[in-house]
Amino acid sequence: MVGKKKIHIFDTSLRDGDQSPRCQLNTKKKIEIAKRLEELGVDVIEAGFPISSPEDFNSVQKISQSISHTTICVLSRALKKDIEIAGISLKNAKKPRIHTGIGTSNCHIRYKFNSNPDKIMDIAINAVKYAKKFVEDVEFYAEDAGRTENNFLARICENVIKHGATIINIADTTGNCLPENYGKKIRFLKENVKGIDKVLLSTHCHNDLGLATANSLYGIINGAEQVECTINGIGERAGNTSLEEIVMILKKNHYLNLFSNINTKLLSSISKLVSNYTGIKVQPHKAIVGLNAFTHSSGIHQDGVIKKKETYEIIDPKEIGVNKSSIILTSKSGRAALNYRYKKLGFNLSKNSLDIIYSIFIKYADKKNEINNEELKMIIKKASLNYKIFK
The missing domain is CATH 1.10.238 (Recoverin; domain 1)
Incomplete structure (x- = not known):
């Protein structure tokens, strides 16, 4: 679209959404959802976390074989074994991406890893470098970036870009950010990270305070070009940014001068499919796809x-x-x-x-x-x- 900026839609229904409590997805259902996501027009399908189980590894392989042109992404921790398994699982993907990273907040560094910022920096760099041995397209996630001090976050982003990261995921893992503050964090990185113009900045927001969609919106207004989201907003705890919400916000607010490649006429049908397959009902007053929405x-x-x-x-x-x-x-x-x-x-x-x-x-x-x-x-x-x- 002339004069408009494209926002890449990264759907993680099959990975973060699959981590929803009481979710009921098997390989057959995941393949069907992946095919429908490709038809919907998403740019990236995060197909799973291959090292987590043999079933997840098998699902990623089967999805990779079933998808024609959409990028297939898989999650890994910043561990060699994780990254190796991720690379193997993507062997048949036409457009593979490894999504690796580590927690960057003081809380995660101290209590989750019992480590220090310098060691975390080295782990992040080495993870990206190793992932590049398997795929060209490497996304780095800064887990709990929402609570990470901006200067350290900028340094870690700059270093992983230097070593080959193609996308940087600024995760509001706990859903703690306010929209204005999350937007400022994205803007800070855009203005202070060397090489940031060579990569896509991505939002990954959780809905613990009901702000996931608002935070994602403020992220893209301030320079992010990819939104990580799920159908019906499913995901860990209170869920993730809802794909249908962010897509319709872009479509209906023309002054934003932003667009996605989503065929919105398919939103209702894929919402019902995901609800039926996961066993997670859509609340009647859910925006866009709830029973009461119209x-x-x-x-x-x-x-x-x-x-x-x-x-x-x-x-x-x-x-x-x-x-x-x-x-x-x-x-x-x-x-x-x-x-x-x-x-x-x-x-x-x-x-x-x-x-x-x-x-x-x-x-x-x-x-x-x-x-x-x-x-x-x-x-x-x-x-x-x-x-x-x-x-």
């Missing part, structure tokens, strides 16, 4: 949407593969919605008839969550018998 029950909202959809819908449901929005009838619904639904059933009501039917409807609606079409027919039959509205 459903209206309040009378004021219903009246506005009936007159002009844009009054309460900034996204056309068809943009994400949903046929239409829904007007459901509850005790909060008004006459406009009731009349609208009756018209759909073939009834054209006068104002007087509508008033009579509404008085009956509201008594039923107070006792139920939703009034369906059969109940609407029953209500109009009762009104016709008692009040002779059609006589």
Whole structure:
């Protein structure tokens, strides 16, 4: 797109998403999801963590054989054995990437590794150098970068770039950052790391405080060019940045001058597939793909949407593969919605008839969550018998 900057979409549903508690993915399901992700248009599929289990290693191999043009990425710790297994698992990938790294915050250095910054620096450099023996495309992750002191983070980024890293992942591993601070961290690196213009900066944000999407957005506004995310926002603990949210933010906010290659009309179907395969239900009020995302029950909202959809819908449901929005009838619904639904059933009501039917409807609606079409027919039959509205 002329004049617009592309944001690379790195989907980690099969790796970080697969680490969701009670997730139920096997190799067959992972292959099917990977194929659908490629069809969706993601730039990178993180297919797994090969050293973690024989099943994960096998899944990566099978996915690599099944994908035609999307980059296949796998995770490794900054350990030789991890990196070797990662390289072997990617043998059949058309576009392979190893994603290796280490914790960089004082908390991780001291308590997780019982180490010091100089040793962590050496480990990071050696991991990248070793990964380059297996693949050209090496992504380095700075785990817990969100809590890492900026000057040290800049030094480690500069050194891994010098030794061949092609992408730098600035991970807000604990979801601790505020959007403004995360954005400033990305901007600091863009302005203070030698060679940063030769690599992609990537966001990887967790949702512990409900800020994963906001942090990713502030990251790309401040210079990041890749977003690591998952379908439905699945992932460790409270999950990761939701792919559908970040993609639709880019699409609907033209002033950002950013775009992705995602075919948004496939978002609803892949959301359902991932939910069914993982066993993790999508909350009804989930942005973009939740059951209620295009459903209206309040009378004021219903009246506005009936007159002009844009009054309460900034996204056309068809943009994400949903046929239409829904007007459901509850005790909060008004006459406009009731009349609208009756018209759909073939009834054209006068104002007087509508008033009579509404008085009956509201008594039923107070006792139920939703009034369906059969109940609407029953209500109009009762009104016709008692009040002779059609006589």
